Amino acid sequence: ACGGGSNEPAETDNTGSEDTTEDNAAEAAEDLDGSVVVDGSGTVYPLMSVLAEEYMINEQPNVSVEVSRSGTSAGFGKFLVPNGTDFNDASREIKDEELEEAEANGIEVQEFKVALDGLTFVIHPENDWAKELTEEELISIFSADGGVTKWSDIRPEFPDEEIKPMGPNENHGTYEFFYENILDKGDLVDGVNLQQEYSTLVNLVAEDKNAIAFFGFGYYVNNQDQIQAVNVDFGEGPVEPSLDTIAEDGDYAPFTRPVFTYLNVDMAKEKPQVLDFARYVVNNVNEFAGETGFAPLPESEIEEYNSFLDGLN
Amino acid sequence: MDVNSEMNKGNAVNVRKMIEQKKSSRNLNNLIEKVMPKLLFVIASISILTTVGILYTLLSETFEFFQRVPIVDFFTGTVLRPLSQDPQFGVLPLLTGTIISSVIAMFVAIPIGLMTAIFLSEYASDKVRRTLKPMLEILAGIPTIVYGFFAFTFVTPILRDIIPGLQATNILSPGIVMGIMIIPMVASLSEDAMSSVPRAMREGALALGATRLEVTGKVVIPAAISGIIASFVLGISRAIGETMIVTIASGSTKNFTFDITQSMQTMTAYIVEVTGGDAPAGSTIYYSLYAVAMTLFVFTFLMNLLARYISRRFREEY
Amino acid sequence: MNIDTTTQTNTTSKYIDQNTVQKRMNKRLIKNNLAKGLFFVSTMFGLVVLAILIFRVFSQGIGWINVDFLTGRLSNNPDRAGIMGAILGTLWLMAVVAPVTMLLGVGTAIYLEAYAKKGKIHSFIQANISNLAGVPSIVFGILGMTIFVRALDLGGVVLAGGLTMSLLVLPIVVVASQEAIRAVPNHLSEASYGMGATKWQTIKNVILPAALPGILTGAILSLSRAIGETAPLIVIGIPALLIPFPGGLMDRFTILPVQIYYWTIDASLVAEYANLAAATIIVLLIVLFILNSTAIIIRNKFQQRY
Amino acid sequence: MGMLTAEKKVNVEIKSNSSVETVPAEKKVVYDTKNLNLWYGKDHALKNINLEVYEKEVTAIIGPSGCGKSTYIKTLNRMVQLVPIVKISGDIEYRGQNILDKSFKVEDLRTRVGMVFQKPNPFPKSIYDNVAYGPRIHGIKNKKVLDEIVERSLRGAAIWDEVKDRLSENAYGLSGGQQQRLCIARCLAIEPDVILMDEPTSALDPKSTLKVEELIQELKKEYSIVIVTHNMQQAARISDRTAFFLNGEVVEYDKTDTIFSNPSDKRTEDYITGRFG
Amino acid sequence: MGMLTAEKKVNVEIKSNSSVETVPAEKKVVYDTKNLNLWYGKDHALKNINLEVYEKEVTAIIGPSGCGKSTYIKTLNRMVQLVPIVKISGDIEYRGQNILDKSFKVEDLRTRVGMVFQKPNPFPKSIYDNVAYGPRIHGIKNKKVLDEIVERSLRGAAIWDEVKDRLSENAYGLSGGQQQRLCIARCLAIEPDVILMDEPTSALDPKSTLKVEELIQELKKEYSIVIVTHNMQQAARISDRTAFFLNGEVVEYDKTDTIFSNPSDKRTEDYITGRFG
């Protein structure tokens, strides 16, 4: 599961290491300081910033964890350079080109899945016709080949009004996930409104009856009073995105994707606070996933990560 | 009045002598005297270095940008899609965004600012002027981020009630708010220009039976026109360079459009977006930042030059 | 209102018919009064907007201001979030901007007023300074990012932000100091030279002390400009979430306007952030109000009348 | 130097100035000032002024600096009220109407009463536009009529020949004396009844002064003129009546001949003979 | 008004001023000006000046406005060179050294030559700091020494009794006359050899003028004084020698008595009798 990392975790002493890990953490808790720099996905940002805050409050008050949210791709740009960031959050998997770049720069990268996210399509709360759409219909709205400009182009009984499709811009992993996995690298429809800030998108949809936008589930659950989600019919009836349906093998699976954070392994070796924070993230991410709108990871993956981190000591 | 009898004779303190003795400290003074002008010159050159720094960074990186994107494509391209797989770097969407927002701002700032100036300079009593002017200047001192907040959370919702098609992020609302921000600037510079028209000129017109309005329109404004126009140009320059209001309230859509109900991006907002996303050094999009900044710089620089030229060239002599 | 026109017995034919003049007079006076009303309304427009803005910000934010908010750390949770970090960041920024601009600004002003020969160099520097004053702040941000953050590799720390801001507000201090120095009457420096004082002694002991109130006023106004600026620091790169307090020049930091910015755009994520932004605006406005009042007090109180 | 030459002429002209004698006794009163008092704040600048200005005469006002000459003449067209702290009591009747009455429209008054100031104050416009300014604000737009008014006014101000070829040039290109005559022309263009002049020649050289003085003599055939002057010789040369002001009071008001040859008040005599002021 | 009273005294004092007679002939020359020419840009302000200033005398410089009095006196301590466009030729020897020589340090010169200006120009500092200014810039820091210098200088300028209880107050609280004497005290604090005074009483009321004049008479016992004055009576009252300047030239330079009673040049006479200027 830990794809991409050039350093395979030592899976052998899985059980034995559990204790030492905690010992280390307890010891380290005494005197860690310095900074941890996290950048990347805006989708993952709410989860990561809560983790960072809790970490600083409860674990290491002297460690400064900064969380920025340039977007997955822009984040990788800052992560894959010498003296770059310590972590990069990502709402898609690292690309091959990016791995090559890492290698070229002599940077060792470790991937951690942190949660599962459902790509959610949202519409205006008073939009009463598009509450349920099929996967194909959704794709046709956003695809250049869809031939859809008005709602009535989808189904004749829909209003004869222009659709206003929107989404995050190309800085974002969410965009790339959509582009690569859902549109299958087909062009986006002309006039799609792409924004840097998710909050702008929420606003735009909340204020426009004909708007439809896509982004991570978290941005939907936090704004349910302003926007509503489209229930997607993947062939077996409409599925409402929720923490249950977007979980592993849930009914929303086709639009579900893991979100990640990538660790610069050398930084973790060099700076104990980076390693410590990585450990904290891995062990506590499930606790905060729900409240920030993500589905939790299976325990097995967490154990796997722990053993990898132990190997760095 | 017996001044000097005791002064030099048997003095405990002989100043002359002491001054002679302290002459050695003069060497230090001489050194300071020699070094100070040079030191101060170095300090004064920092302002020049700043300009040179700005020009150098902008020019060199812009040059690199034009190696990658032909200059013609940049200035004639109507599509700006810097992040896409197939990036396009037409600056026209940003230019239209910038120009439209500035035009809207000046539609607010010029009439209101000028009328305010007229009221303060021609109609208001001294006392009224002295109370109103500082209050207007508060308006000029409010940070732009506050105006951005105001535009986004207050003006836009109101405008949306009035104009049905208005998007939640649009160029109209920040344009208007920018105009409000610029009112004090236009008002105060125009008022300065109008107050410097000699009283005798006003009296000459009043004595012919002219009303205040006629004096203002036919004598004061023509005489102060250069200062007034310069204030407009400086206002435009300010609007072009304004960042936070548009960044917050106009979204980041890179539309090439003239529809003011739409979200548009200005050059300044583009810079914020790209640097906020912290573009990795070396990418084309990173260099595009400098090309846009250079364009912005040239725009405002020309505006400022123009303002100075106007106020010098067309100054009435009275 | 009928002036007896028959009394005039001019031999030449008359073009100005007093009756027409009378008739038009009323129209002209009404026009004048209407215009006056319009001009007054325009003047009030700005002030009314100001009042609305302040009322709106206060009504939204005042309820969120309390000791915990002022002294607390930043947090994702609006009920827990505080702005001490931003306040300290602002103070640290000032700790760089104030001395740097004072040194550079006053130094430049002294050079221009006392040393530079009125000629090409003088007018070149002078023109340069007024041009700098018109350069958009975001361009300074790019300069700072390129030079301080990247080329000098300082990163987005207090020092880099402070130096950027210093350059941005430098023209304000230079111009204010120049005016203050120019306002010191010539006969004071003549008196000093007459005692055998050297140029620098005269500047240090006579001119600068006399110009100090004006210089300070300019310096404070430049600080208040620096405190309110947002764009250059966003360009330099300030993290959206930075919980630790800055403790030195080489620490990462955030400042009040940037905090307002993030909370404003994140308000759609957590609605209460808008209130936090409003509360922070109140704090910022109060700080600015205090600074500007101080400047006015200094100007009024310590300005010498010679 | 210039002043000296001007002074020499005086003696000659005082004698030759015989117009006063020939004025018929039944001249009409244009301005009748009754018990006028004026304060700048608490400063009592005009004290109980009583004065009649007659039609088609030149009335000179003389007195030392600060005695209230300008204040008085500016009260006659209510320009003095541009100073906000001014308070006035008493009456000034202009052709029978009290101009200090609240209901009286100053703009009306000022279209009947022209004013020429100490420093020439043309507008920064062309010569033509300067003269056409007054007619235009009173609604005259017809180009031909305007042309005619401009020419007639410039002729009336004895400056036509000097400027007729450069009517579209800026008025600031003229010399000081020309500017002053232009200002007089500007005044004439609205065909006033009275012309007020506040030291109209004090900023001019002797030659220009002479020209303006001649012009005034010419103008009084058509207009009533009130002129403030520092220059006693000038008052003697050109005026029919002279009022001597001192400390805000009218010390003496009489025919100019009488004032200069046989003043009844000691202070007038002292002032005229240059003993103070 | 005040001037009038002051003038009345003159006649009395001119006669009583007999100090010139008793001066021994072998007085030392302090300043020897030879063929001095000075230009402001192209404006030839001083023309071929030759003048000797003697020790422990008061040398007065009189002449009409703009004749170069201030320019000359400011050349004596090279203050005139603060104006960048100034060009000078000729020599001024101060105690045998040419002060116009490039190698001559102006600061040195100015510690020997004090200057008092037309308008009192105390620094906006305390009275004490004003007087201590000179000693301090010359390196005297010792508090006790400074105290002593300040007291002695203030006594020397006959102002000690008036200010001794308010030494730490701002000098701008003093009256004009007190300020001028303070400026003289400030001068005395560096114990100069020569004191230059450029119309030191022209901004003062008659009473203060009298005080300063008395002070000057006192000071000349110890110092050589060069004083520029507009007031001929003042020159007559207090000076030993008088130079009459006109249009940048020295018309006449002689003992004051001679100049005032028996001038050899017609222009001097005209000026002194008030025929011009």
Ligand SMILES: Nc1ncnc2c1ncn2[C@@H]1O[C@H](COP(=O)(O)OP(=O)(O)OP(=O)(O)O)[C@@H](O)[C@H]1O
């Ligand atoms: N705008 C003003 N505000 C206050 N006081 C004024 C004002 N104008 C004039 N005065 C005062 O009113 C008095 C009369 O002034 P006025 O100008 O009428 O004198 P004047 O006779 O015209 O003197 P001059 O010959 O110098 O022009 C003076 O004491 C003057 O100080």
Ligand SMILES: Nc1ncnc2c1ncn2[C@@H]1O[C@H](COP(=O)(O)OP(=O)(O)OP(=O)(O)O)[C@@H](O)[C@H]1O
């Ligand atoms: N700074 C200057 N720049 C140019 N010209 C000057 C300057 N100072 C004086 N002058 C000119 O030099 C001439 C002599 O001036 P100066 O001040 O010495 O006259 P003064 O005798 O002191 O006159 P006053 O009695 O009015 O003080 C004048 O023509 C004056 O215009």
Ligand SMILES: [Mg+2]
């Ligand atoms: Mg007057």
Ligand SMILES: [Mg+2]
């Ligand atoms: Mg002088």
Ligand SMILES: O=P([O-])([O-])[O-]
């Ligand atoms: O902000 P993203 O998660 O879409 O990269």
